[in-house]
Amino acid sequence: MTPTLYLASASPRRRELLTQLGYTFSQFAVDADESRLPGEAPLAYVERLARLKATSGVAMGYQDAPVLGSDTIVVLEQQALGKPTDQNDFIAMMKALSGQTHQVMTAIAVADTKRVLSQTVITDVTFKPLSEQEIEQYWHSGEPQDKAGGYGIQGLGGRFVTQLSGSYFAVVGLPLYETDELIKAFMAGVDE
Numbered sequence: 001m002t003p004t005l006y007l008a009s010a011s012p013r014r015r016e017l018l019t020q021l022g023y024t025f026s027q028f029a030v031d032a033d034e035s036r037l038p039g040e041a042p043l044a045y046v047e048r049l050a051r052l053k054a055t056s057g058v059a060m061g062y063q064d065a066p067v068l069g070s071d072t073i074v075v076l077e078q079q080a081l082g083k084p085t086d087q088n089d090f091i092a093m094m095k096a097l098s099g100q101t102h103q104v105m106t107a108i109a110v111a112d113t114k115r116v117l118s119q120t121v122i123t124d125v126t127f128k129p130l131s132e133q134e135i136e137q138y139w140h141s142g143e144p145q146d147k148a149g150g151y152g153i154q155g156l157g158g159r160f161v162t163q164l165s166g167s168y169f170a171v172v173g174l175p176l177y178e179t180d181e182l183i184k185a186f187m188a189g190v191d192e
């Protein structure tokens, strides 16, 4: 059966979230170059990556249905934090996030051979002050390694969050409401 949509992502979290929306879709991974351009602002960066993942999927030959790509970054005082490269990088990230409010930016993009539509959702997340012991223990849980900003709000990292303003689902990887609206707009042929 031909899917109505492709998900250009290796993320099991994005698969679960897209499943929640009720679409019939197939998932595949894209190998996009995720490096940031010199001087590129976080908002421009995250949106470019989502568009790149979607259009790379189309270029790989997934052309019988629209392709959805997405990217999530954590931004603290205009600095984008990606996935921690090692334990020291992670400790520095957690110390910076401790007791502060940061932004989680998740961009979504839908593409086919002719068009690309995209949107970015920004959510404010506040962390409680973290002790060195909590940071160390969290690293050894294995949860931070593959996550932007080094934490997962849907897992043990949820204990650190004192406030959230925006979309919880966007922080996990895919904003449900906005993704559904974007896909529907794309399929209806509406330009944003």
Ligand SMILES: Cc1cn([C@H]2C[C@H](O)[C@@H](COP(=O)(O)OP(=O)(O)OP(=O)(O)O)O2)c(=O)[nH]c1=O
Pocket (backbone or CB within 6 Å): 008, 009, 010, 011, 013, 014, 029, 030, 070, 071, 072, 073, 074, 104, 146, 147, 148, 149, 151, 152, 153, 154, 157, 171, 172, 173
């Ligand atoms: C902040 C935060 C991030 N994340 C995740 C969402 C994303 O999957 C990941 C950010 O990395 P991304 O590069 O956006 O995505 P990915 O590498 O997991 O998957 P793909 O590029 O193939 O689509 O961090 C959480 O799961 N919980 C959180 O609270």
